Amino acid sequence: MRNRLNLKRVFLVLAHIVFWLICFYLITRLFGVKNIEVYSNTVNINDQSEKVLITYDDNFSWAAALTLSFSAVIFYLNVFVLLKSYFGSKNLLFYLLKLISLVIVCVFLDFYLNIVYNYKLPYENNWFDFPFAGLHLGLFIFYIVISFAYAFIFEWYHNEKLRNAIKQEKLKTELNFLKSQINPHFLFNTLNNLFSIAQKNNITELSTGINQLSNIMRYMIYESNSSFVSLQKELEYIDSYIDIQKLRHDETDEVIINFEKKGSFTNVQIAPMILLPFVENAFKHGVSINESSVISIFLEVTKDIIFFKVKNKVHHTYNTINESSGIGLENVKRRLDLIYSGRHHLNIRNEDNLYEIALKIDIQ
Numbered sequence: 001m002r003n004r005l006n007l008k009r010v011f012l013v014l015a016h017i018v019f020w021l022i023c024f025y026l027i028t029r030l031f032g033v034k035n036i037e038v039y040s041n042t043v044n045i046n047d048q049s050e051k052v053l054i055t056y057d058d059n060f061s062w063a064a065a066l067t068l069s070f071s072a073v074i075f076y077l078n079v080f081v082l083l084k085s086y087f088g089s090k091n092l093l094f095y096l097l098k099l100i101s102l103v104i105v106c107v108f109l110d111f112y113l114n115i116v117y118n119y120k121l122p123y124e125n126n127w128f129d130f131p132f133a134g135l136h137l138g139l140f141i142f143y144i145v146i147s148f149a150y151a152f153i154f155e156w157y158h159n160e161k162l163r164n165a166i167k168q169e170k171l172k173t174e175l176n177f178l179k180s181q182i183n184p185h186f187l188f189n190t191l192n193n194l195f196s197i198a199q200k201n202n203i204t205e206l207s208t209g210i211n212q213l214s215n216i217m218r219y220m221i222y223e224s225n226s227s228f229v230s231l232q233k234e235l236e237y238i239d240s241y242i243d244i245q246k247l248r249h250d251e252t253d254e255v256i257i258n259f260e261k262k263g264s265f266t267n268v269q270i271a272p273m274i275l276l277p278f279v280e281n282a283f284k285h286g287v288s289i290n291e292s293s294v295i296s297i298f299l300e301v302t303k304d305i306i307f308f309k310v311k312n313k314v315h316h317t318y319n320t321i322n323e324s325s326g327i328g329l330e331n332v333k334r335r336l337d338l339i340y341s342g343r344h345h346l347n348i349r350n351e352d353n354l355y356e357i358a359l360k361i362d363i364q
Helices: 002-031 058-089 092-118 133-180 184-200 204-223 231-248 276-286 329-339
Strands: 033-040 050-056 255-262 293-301 305-313 344-351 354-362
Touching: 002 058, 050 058, 058 092, 058 133, 092 133, 133 329, 204 231, 231 255, 231 276, 231 293, 276 293, 276 305, 276 329, 276 354, 329 344
Parallel strands: 255 293
Antiparallel strands: 033 050, 293 305, 305 354, 344 354
């Protein structure tokens, strides 16, 4: 797979090189003709053929090479830097200022080098008086337009691949879930029966645990198949998970769980089950029977972002963070890259027996 990608990149680079060479050849051959001479054959009377000798202007060839070089600078910076940044920030004014500045600098350098070093014209001459100055300006405009077309086609192709990857990932997740799933109606009926028995016998902790487990299963089976869910639903799911974890650890375990929430969650959408694996990982590696344990969870929602942080102590029993439980942190990273490409930042810190994740998602 990696060799195929490398081969594809090499082919793409070669295609770009060939493109610029063809452009140089066509421009110099169409506009760089210096002189055309026609010679008749006077030696042999019977041979009336004529020979055409075309000479090309070396100065124009150098001028074309300079203009194409600066056009290439504008082309690639616009495609891979300026437009890429614009697609992420959507700040049109800032993008236009950077593009106009880049074009002015490149045109100035191109004209200056051509006038002073290539054509060696006097300084007092008008800057637009060197040969084919209008053509050079036209080439700059042409390649700027081409860069826009290339960038938008490239962005469309990238988004199309991303959409297909998301579809494939979702289908794979659903298929794996279906393979491992027991009939949910049977499970819910069983849980309801156990819940009734627990209530009948006044076993409060058991009835609470069964109710929370039922909420988690209902969310996982019926609601997590949606592309996006309400953040409020996701938080209710995490709260149910935390309640079940509290039931697992009695008072002697010295487990302290802090879950701080800030902001309004009702109108915010998020990909389902994108936050829980971090909480699950904290409980798996941050709780020990022999040591006191503290798990800190923080969530803040503003107009533009969702900020989520989980911090826990890594006990000596787990020197290495094992990501095999649940749907796994690697799975979550992959889903974040697919669903929130260019719109999220995940920072994981594992040092001094402390494990901390900080996730920021752009919801603009």
